[in-house]
Amino acid sequence: MYAFDYHRPTSVKEAANLAGQAEDAKFLAGGHTLLPTMKLRLAGPASLIDLGQVAELRGIERSGDAITVGAMTKHAEVAGSADVRAAIPALAELAELIGDPHVRNRGTIGGSVANNDPAADYPAACLALNATIVTDKRRIAADDFFQGIFTTALDEGEIVTQVSFPIAAKAAYAKFRNPASRYALVGVFVAKHADGVRVAVTGAGSNGVFRVPEMEEALGRNFAPEALDGIAVPEDEMNSDIHADSAYRAHLVGVMARRAVEAAAARG
Amino acid sequence: MTTVSLTVNGQSVTADVDPRTLLVQFLRENLRLTGTHVGCDTSQCGACVVHLNGQAVKACTILAVQADASVVTTIEGIAEGGELHPMQSAFREHHGLQCGYCTPGMIMSAIDIVNRKGSDLDEQTIRAELEGNLCRCTGYHNIVKAVAAGARAMARAPLQQAAE
Numbered sequence: 001m002y003a004f005d006y007h008r009p010t011s012v013k014e015a016a017n018l019a020g021q022a023e024d025a026k027f028l029a030g031g032h033t034l035l036p037t038m039k040l041r042l043a044g045p046a047s048l049i050d051l052g053q054v055a056e057l058r059g060i061e062r063s064g065d066a067i068t069v070g071a072m073t074k075h076a077e078v079a080g081s082a083d084v085r086a087a088i089p090a091l092a093e094l095a096e097l098i099g100d101p102h103v104r105n106r107g108t109i110g111g112s113v114a115n116n117d118p119a120a121d122y123p124a125a126c127l128a129l130n131a132t133i134v135t136d137k138r139r140i141a142a143d144d145f146f147q148g149i150f151t152t153a154l155d156e157g158e159i160v161t162q163v164s165f166p167i168a169a170k171a172a173y174a175k176f177r178n179p180a181s182r183y184a185l186v187g188v189f190v191a192k193h194a195d196g197v198r199v200a201v202t203g204a205g206s207n208g209v210f211r212v213p214e215m216e217e218a219l220g221r222n223f224a225p226e227a228l229d230g231i232a233v234p235e236d237e238m239n240s241d242i243h244a245d246s247a248y249r250a251h252l253v254g255v256m257a258r259r260a261v262e263a264a265a266a267r268g
Numbered sequence: 269m270t271t272v273s274l275t276v277n278g279q280s281v282t283a284d285v286d287p288r289t290l291l292v293q294f295l296r297e298n299l300r301l302t303g304t305h306v307g308c309d310t311s312q313c314g315a316c317v318v319h320l321n322g323q324a325v326k327a328c329t330i331l332a333v334q335a336d337a338s339v340v341t342t343i344e345g346i347a348e349g350g351e352l353h354p355m356q357s358a359f360r361e362h363h364g365l366q367c368g369y370c371t372p373g374m375i376m377s378a379i380d381i382v383n384r385k386g387s388d389l390d391e392q393t394i395r396a397e398l399e400g401n402l403c404r405c406t407g408y409h410n411i412v413k414a415v416a417a418g419a420r421a422m423a424r425a426p427l428q429q430a431a432e
């Protein structure tokens with residue numbers, strides 16, 4: 001790991017100021033993506049701005065028709081939150097499927113969405129639940145936030161402060177885990193809202209997380225696994241690697257989507 | 269250099285460190301607590317697991333400076349009065365180790381599982397919860413047995429203490 005200057009602000013404002021002053025700075029959240037990347041010298045920021053002591057970035061709140069999660073909230077906290085379990089059980093279940101218990105004790109939702117790994121889980125929940133990513137500057141709809149592999153709408157020095165999830169009528173996440181890394185080989189999040197169904201796929205797309213409009217329309221008419229019969233995602237837009245080729249991933253998208261619909265439909 | 273102050277196995281420590289020092293390096297090289305191992309250094313294997321403010325974490329993926337003002341417990345800090353911790357005894361009794369490289373991380377993870385899930389653990393729960401701990405020797409079978417037995421022993425331990 002290359003040397004860096006270390007900063008530990010205690011407020012979002014101080015963190016933003018530091019990012020403005022320091023050259024080539026990066027925010028440090030749980031560090032469970034950034035530190036491994038720095039060890040491999042794939043990243044070598046001159047400064048690290050540790051968000052770990054910024055209390056205002058933590059916590060989970062239910063307000064009316066949304067669950068709002070602070071950026072520095074750990075995966076284990078989302079998985080264990082009674083409010084999340086009650087309002088959007090699929091979101092707690094997704095958090096519980098991230099990595100392993102140690103990763104869940106450090107990794108944060110803000111780090112996960114800011115990083116936008118093509119095999120990460122939270123981006124699928126954000127898209128399907130029509131979440132809003134709140135930053136220190138603005139509010140960004142998930143549809144506009146995720147812009148392809150490891151790419152987001154965030155500007156240099158912009159800080160994710162919260163992710164706000166509207167409470168869906170029914171939702172479920174079905175994940176086929178890579179047995180070695182535990183990231184999603186394919187993960188499908190299905191959410192039934194008052195004004196329609198949203199289906200988001202992670203792990204599979206060669207350009208990162210994506211929605212499947214054809215599935216959304218079919219499920220809008222009939223929210224049942226059979227509604228997806230005959231709908232396939234284009235193979236040439238899927239990832240292909242040693243773990244699974246694009247044909248297999250395309251097939252898995254259909255299978256995981258059916259499982260997610262089945263699980264969502266079975267909820268109360 | 270940045271100053272860190274933390275409590276490790278009940279003792280306060282303060283040191284000046286290069287910010288890129290990993291918590292596991294700090295424990296092993298500054299404090300000479302070499303029971304916490306480095307297996308992979310890529311956040312996969314769990315040989316480096318310690319408790320940070322009571323939660324199991326991979327010390328190879330945390331900077332020492334991130335642990336400032338925290339309470340850390342390592343494998344050296346769980347025996348009491350020269351008596352092995354019940355989870356350590358269970359690993360010995362059930363032959364839950366061969367080379368022993370993964371064992372400190374396994375035991376720190378196992379204690380964390382009991383803290384979160386209680387002492388009545390079925391095999392499926394233990395295997396799922398040990399996903400972040402790799403063992404190249406045992407085939408896991410005796411580790412799972414040891415964790416189940418250690419968990420039961422942990423439930424009995426406070427009662428024994430009360431009786432003494």
Ligand SMILES: Cc1cc2nc3c(=O)[nH]c(=O)nc-3n(C[C@H](O)[C@H](O)[C@H](O)COP(=O)(O)OP(=O)(O)OC[C@H]3O[C@@H](n4cnc5c(N)ncnc54)[C@H](O)[C@@H]3O)c2cc1C
Binds near residue numbers: 034035051099111117
């Ligand atoms: C062994 C292992 C298994 C894993 N398995 C999974 C899995 O199954 N599914 C999954 O989804 N993920 C998985 N992860 C990734 C894990 O969830 C990470 O914790 C997460 O992707 C990044 O969050 P972090 O808090 O660690 O962020 P960091 O590593 O600290 O930061 C990641 C990036 O986001 C930026 N950033 C962080 N916070 C903010 C913020 N508030 N505002 C702006 N930018 C910010 C940082 O500058 C950095 O560029 C795994 C990781 C490991 C090590």
Ligand code: FES
Binds near residue numbers: 306
């Ligand atoms: S050495 Fe930390 S996870 Fe392997």
Ligand code: FES
Binds near residue numbers: 364365366369403
């Ligand atoms: S006993 Fe050798 S690695 Fe587990």
